[in-house]
Amino acid sequence: MTTRITFPFPTDSASFEAEQEERQIALEYLADAWNAADTDGIDTEALAHAALFAAIATLVRDYGEEAVAQMIGKVPDRISNGEYSLDRVLQ
Known part of the structure; x- marks a missing residue:
């Protein structure tokens, strides 16, 4: 028997909207930091690897290795x- 580990996603619309707003603010902070590092000459590939490492390490700390491995396992399909x-056209 396998247990399904889920990440805490909001279930009501008010919580969903609040979380979306917080994620947008967080993304803006990351964009500012990214742009500052890029301006300072830090290679964008190095930035991407560091950002992925920090994000995955934080998720593993908060949710555990198995839950994060399951979530990360879905990423290739999402990329495809x-x-x-960022430059795709939605119809």
């Missing part, structure tokens, strides 16, 4: 589906 393509 264009979820991480």
